[in-house]
Amino acid sequence: MDYSTLVVEDRGLVRTIELHRPERRNAMNTAMQEELIAALKETVTSCGSRVLVLTGAGGAFCSGMDLAALQGLEAQSPTERRTDAERIAELFRTLYELPIPTIAAVQGAAMAGGTGLAMICDFTLATPEARFGFTEARIGFVPALVSAYLALQIGDKRSRNLLLTARVFDAEEACRLGLVNEVVPHAELAGRVEALTDALLANSPQSLSATKRLMAAQNRAWLDAATALAVEANTQARETEDFHEGIAAFLAKRKPVWKG
DSSP states (O other), X not given: OOOSSEEEEXXXXXXXXXXXXXXXXXXXXXXXXXXXXXXXXXXHHTSOOSEEEEEESTTOSBXXXXXXXXXXXXXXXXXXXXXXXXXXXXXXXHHHTOSSOEEEEEOSEEEXXXXXXXXXXXXXXXOTTOEEEOOGGGGTXXXXXXXXXXXXXXXXXHHHHHHHHOOEEEHHHHHHHTSOSEEOOGGGHHHHHHXXXXXXXXXXXXXXXXXXXXXXXXXXXXXXXXXXXXHHHHHHHTTSHHHHHHHHHHHHTSOOOOOO
16 A cells, blocks of 8 residues: 555564654644554554554654644534544554554654554653653643543543643653653664564564453453543534634644633
8 A cells, every 4th residue: 555644664574654744743634544544454454564663754753633734624514523533533443452562662742642642552662852742732622532541551640630731741751650661762762662573573473462452352341432432522622612712823823812
């Protein structure tokens, strides 16, 4: 498959997916979401990979949703807004349930949905310069679809702290919270990813796949319910005055005036 927003490389038993919109700090648009879903599914259906590495081009991992692409949301129908929310939900769920080990190699910004992509991977390695944040509240949005995975990983109290403050935090704090496995110097990141990949490839592929499927199954009923609620919340948030004000303020580089 040809990709316009990704660079996909297969080397032996390892597939690397690079988010490749460096001019937009690898912000996700509809095309990137669709291509990521397709590339993830292809990883296990046709290329025979046993480890997936997810990374970003240039100086960022993924700066979240492409806000410039959201300008036309006011013209969308409720059905189209729900379709957008369901696509993001499918992306996160596909990555979470991928039956092979996944590694996120993060340098630079991993904001909002970008933080989601990074933390949903089985292993998240980050450079000291990496920055994370669930910044949706700053633009009047709701970090709905990522909230279930966040609560699953770090619990309710810590999740509320990050989601409600919408603050940006560094790699060391992300590691203390459990969202990052290791903080690795920039010059050593590629080597550490390779070493971790080799360690995973030394294990039984059947065992790793069975373990991932088991852990996904243990959380499936809860995630099904949480995702349904999140899709609804995401869809409704796109219809609010605060969201449209937040997008307009961001694009105009001014402070938003919230109406609540």
